[in-house]
Amino acid sequence: MAKEKIKAKILRFDPDKDKQPYFQDYDIDVNGPVSISELLALIRRNIDSTLAFRTYKCYKGSCQTCVVRYNGKVVKACATQIMPNSEITLEPAAGGKVVRDLVVDFAAM
Amino acid sequence: MEVQKLTTDVVVIGGGGAACRAAIEVAENGLDCIMVDKGRPGRSGATPCALWSIQAPFGPRGRDERDTPEQFFADMVNGGHFIGDQNIVEIVAFNACDRILDLERYGVHFKKYDDGRFFQTPMPGQTYPRSCFMFENGQHMSTVLAKEVSRHKNIKVMKDFFAYWLLKSKDAVVGIVGIDMINGRIVVVNAKNTILATGGYTSLWGFSDNPPTLTGDGIPMAFRVGADIVDLEFNQYYGTDVIWPPSVRGTVVLYELMIDEFADGEIRDKYGVPIIKKPLPIRDEAIKTIFNVIKEGRGTEHGGVLFDITKSPKGVEVARDVFKEMTPKHYQFLIDAAGLDLAKTPLEVAPASHYQCGGIYINEKGESTVKGLYSCGEAAGNFQGANRIAGTALTDTQTMGAQAGGCAAKDAKKKDLIPVDQKDLDLALDVIKEIVANKTKKINPAVVKQEILETMDKYIAPFRDEKGMNKGLSIIEDLKEELPKIYAPADINKYNLDLTEAIETKMMIESAELTFGSALFRKESRGHHNRTDYPEEDNKNWRCHTVVSNKNGKPEYSKRAVIYTRMKPED
DSSP states (O other): OOOOOEEEEEEEOOOOSSSOOEEEEEEEEESOOOHHHHHHHIIIIOOTTOOOOOOOSSSSSOOOOOOEEEEEEEEEEGGGGTTTTTTTEEEOOSSSEEEEEEEEEEEOO | OOOEEEEEEEEEESHHHHHHHHHHHHHHTOOOOOEEEEOTSSSSSSSOOOEEEOOOOOOOSOTTTOHHHHHHHHHHHHHHHTOOOOHHHHHHHHHHHHHHHHHHHHHHOBBBBBBSSEEEEOOOOSSSOEEEEEEEEHHHHHHHHHHHHOOOTEEEESSSSEEEEEEEEEEEEEEEEEEEETTTTTEEEEEEEEOOOOOGGGGGGSSSOOOOOOOOOHHHHHHHOOOOOOOETTTTEEEEEOSSSGGGTTTTGGGGGGGGTTTTEEETTSSBBBBSSOOOOOHHHHHHHHHHHHHISSSOOSOOOHHHHHHOOTTTHHHHHHHHHSSSSHHHHHHHHHHHOOSSSSSEEEEEEEEEEEEOOOOOTTTTBBBBBEEEEGGSSSSSSOOOOOOTHHHHHHHHHHHHHHHHHHHHHHHHHOOOOOOHHHHHHHHHHHHSSHHHHHHHHHHHHHHHHHHHHHHHHSSHHHHHHHHHHHHHHHHHHGGGGGGOOOOOOOHHHHHHHHHHHHHHHHHHHHHHHHHHOOSOOBBTTEEEBSSOOHHHHSSSEEEEEEEEEEEEEEEEOOEEEEEEEOO
């Protein structure tokens, strides 16, 4: 089915276990472009369900709680498209303490 | 298992419009309140996805001086096919203006005419134009509400808090159990009254315009403690939600904006023929037309119809500006997430799951049938009837939110805190212990969830029959058998999504079961419940509620009379 891939480097950190954050590489099979939200959901469903990111959110570009740092720039995960065959880096956004992986306890929301 | 214990006067579950409004009312009655939300308050639930429309019969203070609360009441009763309980509809219709003035006081920006009257848009089902216009839509309203909540010192807000259990002591609900996802702690909130404002179950269906987290957690929680559940067969579909591409699937684009006052566009079949006549029909009729066009083979490649403003007689620029101004976030989202500009290309749209008309059975105070348990917002049932008209969902969050909050607070003042029953708490802890226990065969909850969504889409769409629903129900029952294999790791404390998803999946299965049961029980067609094996509306036998009661853990279905106060059916 899926002929194309996206390579994602994701910064992971569980304060209970890890001394330092570290990058983990994922190769994700896709059919055409996907949003970052979809990409993360694909990882969780098909590759690694321990990856943490915000799921209780709007998915429609409104609520802002899905923001992540994508190739260094803060974007809304649901409203940012990733093209097949690209290599990307995802890190937690600033604005609060990292709860785990990409989940931030935002001070302002 | 370490458990943190908190006490308060009233605990509210949810963080959308109804939950925030209920919490504010509790606080303004001078009581303490804890509000818990599985996301971030004001940014989770369905309210942030809502558009501009909140109905209130402002009459001379609005667009049409003829409008009155009585007329709003009548429009809701008629739109709901006469099975909304009128004691509750009265609260909504007669308090709407005051609650919207509250919103304005909190800081929500409404569009006004130069002389200060509320600007109001016409929507199908409204005798006079009645939808007040919120700039920046539902997200603006919900963040303003969350801010207002934070101004009250006697409301403690717990964010990223996954509530999954109502605690019962003898015959009363005495609080909740949940997981504080920020630190992984199990938390008990012991309260005099509990308000469920957990939202609807629309995302039991795969194709939905609500966030996938709207899994209706309140229904199985309330059912377990013996609260009656009502009218689950009336899941409202919305006619025109984007079906392609996947990154924007389920984005609502309003067919109500196709009238000549706005964009003057058309909903077309794949040949370009307009299919929805003007004046526009109300929602249950609109979706039937669209479904039939798709069924007849006149749908698009991805199974939709075309939402087209590109040939508007007003000019495409003017038509586009309508969407840009009235639904700015959704307009931009389509561009950002999929490169879709509706001014350049017609959108492929189809009916999607949109709003739960039924829910927890309540009275005009928001009380359920169990002591100590209240409900409001989309989680509550029995007043929207068989179909909800446009712009009443947000009105309901504010009117019944304030009502349930106020009544729960007044009642709490009169009583003492009942302590938690340890046996019931142990049962709640067992739920988690079973999921994290080591097992030989492990199932990922995300996979089971996917099967639930597909089953609902396939067997309990707006057109349904006994054979299909029995098949769907048997799939759900088979999935239920698999539940003990669902696994989440025990060594992750913080934001353990596998654990919350596992519990959510369990609750989804229970909601799905009750929904199939209710739809099988009602042997007629009405509003959003279209039985192809019983195609007629049968007022003689079925102008009533479907109630599910908990009889020793098993669902029992029965009819219950509708409460009429001002309007009796004419026949």
